[in-house]
Amino acid sequence: MKNKFLFIYNELVRLIQQGKIHPGETLPSEHDLCRQYDTSRETVRKALNLLAQNGYIQKVRGKGSVVLDHSKFEFPVSGLTSFKELSNQLGQDFKTIVHELSLGLPKGGVEKHLQCKPNQKLWKVVRSREIGGERIILDKDFIREDIVPELSTSIAEESLYSYIEGELGLDISFAKKEIVVERVTQEDQEYLDLLDHEQVVVIRSYVYLADATLFQYTESRHRPDKFQFVDFARRTKA
Amino acid sequence: MKNKFLFIYNELVRLIQQGKIHPGETLPSEHDLCRQYDTSRETVRKALNLLAQNGYIQKVRGKGSVVLDHSKFEFPVSGLTSFKELSNQLGQDFKTIVHELSLGLPKGGVEKHLQCKPNQKLWKVVRSREIGGERIILDKDFIREDIVPELSTSIAEESLYSYIEGELGLDISFAKKEIVVERVTQEDQEYLDLLDHEQVVVIRSYVYLADATLFQYTESRHRPDKFQFVDFARRTKA
DNA sequence: GAGTGGTCTAGACCACTCG
């Protein structure tokens, strides 16, 4: 077995999610976990730090690792989940409609966002997301063609991410996001069921691979009444 | 000197922020840093992991630690910054107006948010934030009185956080946040310069101390045209 | 004082990149 600390992490996550250990209770001590998994303390600590980072526990010096109430924030665990995962978790009816899938040179300032050469061809994918019968999210993706050479409508209808990570084996590692509110555009009106909303919430994401190359820029435009963003921020003292 | 890894972290942050090492370049290798700081590799790695977590570098196996372009997202580094720090960084004229500072029993569901006993007295602080001559943020804070026994208008005008962390020596360690868009309330209209906006962006924050006690609930209501939220999300594979 | 987590060491082996 490789990645012992990930194994321990997953076991503990399972215990917490199944409610075997309740919020407020403490995990077995690091020493105990060492014996339990027949491993060294630093390895156990790596697993525990991952739990802490992801909001499952809080480590308290002199006491132990206290299990937090993770349930309230059970879904969108900040950040990189794709629409498909998200809608699966919500258990709602959902559908993706592909409006555009094209390959071309960057237009309208996209090359600035992607910091790529002007002759770098980009995939442009425009999709709206229907949940509960209403089209409430408009996603515009721009993806570097030198990194993802092939795309199809069926891939765009399914999940870009599972294709990129699964089929292509690329390793998405982090994203920078900005959230703002903007006036609706003509495009929004065309592709979304806006009711009488005049503004949309816009999430601009810059997605990077494990080798630190920026390969995708996404603009995700949400009808405000259906928008929700959840964040778990741990203090890292300077 | 204690906390060797924090020392190394701070040194490297300084180097990056001063532009001594440019985005795209790599840091000295872990081995070099070990010699340079006369320390063990795990300690160096702790410092580097902190840099990676905070978006300064990306570690690439077989190559090195690549410096990222941190400048584009230089401010609100996700999460726990207070209004005062934020407005200082933006370098704008700002002012805090205290509308209410009272101590009482929880009303209107606040005790649910704070998961405290119904007889737990709470501080209620209502403040609006003026930037560039306009009141654009309304902050409503609820704080457990058993943890923060004393508050004053002058503290609320300055910074709650620096008082709580500095004077009281409490250790704020993480926060859970939810961002949604809501219709304006009468209170919003009273305390904010809303122009003709009918909606506000609401950030609900649950703030925890290092010993995992939830001690504060905050509702921060922003005029949508001035709202911005920045997030750096690193993938932690399950 | 016993038990907890926080930091640190000095090694080891592996997987990966690049010339």
Added chain:
DNA sequence: GAGTGGTCTAGACCACTCC
């Protein structure tokens, strides 16, 4: 093959909590 980061070990000492 040389250099890089990723994982892991078996210890050590410290700071803190709780009884």
